[in-house]
Amino acid sequence: MHVLVTRPIQDSFEIILELKKRSYDFTHIPLLKIDYLDVKEINLKDYEIAIFTSANAVRSIQEHVRKNKKIKCYCVGRFTEKVAKNFGFLNTISAEGSVNALKNLIINSEKNNNLKKIIYLCGDHTSFDLEKELKTEGLKINKMVTYSSEVISEVDKESIKKVKEHLPDVIFIYSSRGAEGLIKIVEKYSLHQLLKESVVACMSNKIVEYFKNNKWKKIDKFNPGEELIKIEQLKK
Numbered sequence: 001m002h003v004l005v006t007r008p009i010q011d012s013f014e015i016i017l018e019l020k021k022r023s024y025d026f027t028h029i030p031l032l033k034i035d036y037l038d039v040k041e042i043n044l045k046d047y048e049i050a051i052f053t054s055a056n057a058v059r060s061i062q063e064h065v066r067k068n069k070k071i072k073c074y075c076v077g078r079f080t081e082k083v084a085k086n087f088g089f090l091n092t093i094s095a096e097g098s099v100n101a102l103k104n105l106i107i108n109s110e111k112n113n114n115l116k117k118i119i120y121l122c123g124d125h126t127s128f129d130l131e132k133e134l135k136t137e138g139l140k141i142n143k144m145v146t147y148s149s150e151v152i153s154e155v156d157k158e159s160i161k162k163v164k165e166h167l168p169d170v171i172f173i174y175s176s177r178g179a180e181g182l183i184k185i186v187e188k189y190s191l192h193q194l195l196k197e198s199v200v201a202c203m204s205n206k207i208v209e210y211f212k213n214n215k216w217k218k219i220d221k222f223n224p225g226e227e228l229i230k231i232e233q234l235k236k
Contacts, residue, residue, distance in 0.1 A: 001235060004168035004198070006031045006178055011055060011079075015172075015227055024231070027168065029159050031181030033150045034123075036060045042119070042144065044068035049118040051106065051141075052076065053099055053130065055083040057121040060146035062087045076102050077224045097224040098204065099128040107137050114138040124148040127176050127206060151181040153188060160189050170199045170220075170234055172227055179210045201230055 002025040005012050012028060019026045034056050044050065044067045052058050053076045065088045073092045075081035081094040093109075095102035110116065120131055120143045131143045171194070173179050179202070186194055199218040202208045211219050222230040 001025065001170075001231060002027070002166050002168045003231065004029060004163070004171040006172060006182065007174060008032060008034055010059070014079075018228055022228075025166070027159055027162050029155055029163070029185070031152055031173075031178045031185070032175075033152050034147055035150070036147045037145065039064070039144070039146050042146075044071050044119070046117060047071060047119040047142070048116045049074065049110070050089075051102070051118060051120040051130070052080050052084060053102065053120075053122050053126070055080045056123060056147050056149075058083045058087060058089075061121060065089060074102060074106050079225060099126075099130055103128075103130055103133050106134060106139070110139060111137060114140065116140065118142065119144060121146050125177050127204075149177055151177060151184060153181075153184055155185055155189065160191075163191060163194075167193060168198045170201055170231060172201050172203075172222065172230075173207055173211075174203050174224070176207060176210060179207050183214050199234060201227075 003019055005015060005026055005028045008030045016026065039061055042061055042064050044064050049072045051074045058080060069088050069090050073084050073089045075084055075092055075094050076099055077097040078094050081092045084092045095105045118139060118141050120141050122145060124145050131141050134141050173182060186192060195216050199220050200211050200216055201220045201222045202211065203222065203224055208219055208221060
């Protein structure tokens, strides 16, 4: 089993460790470069609720955690919640993986608290207008972009050589931007065999549709945090 790991290294430590434990072959080709923005003006004491749609949103404000460790944190999934806890946040809630689930969780929990001040921390590219959805429900939201993401187009020769010689059995893709990055790399390095032979495991239906439109043959879905379960399913 050869797994192509595509998240930035800080998000890939755990899955790489688990793959090593199980003696699975893997190649790490990050598809996005993350840059944290200057967020000195953030004061978490001004808010009662924080919303995080990615672990990078948490990392981007790690220096501000001590200002309000008890702020109520809504996290998109278990991994993001774990990062929030590791940085010192004490009151965290996970929506188990999707932004739509996060939206519903917040609305159901806070619909009678529309006077509370909420800060929504995110990257410069979002596939779901969470701010608009929550404001429609009467919640008071201050959206702040705290990091940017750039599609990586250069891959080291060794990784490309390995992928060509030993096609990945499965490639995990976590975002629309990551999907775009993979297709660009396929085109640039003539990796078109991947489209026919490798399973691309997608975290959302939107990503599934993107790969269908790009003529990918083997497409599957997975739940965030359940990569190893998906690998075991594909082995059968």
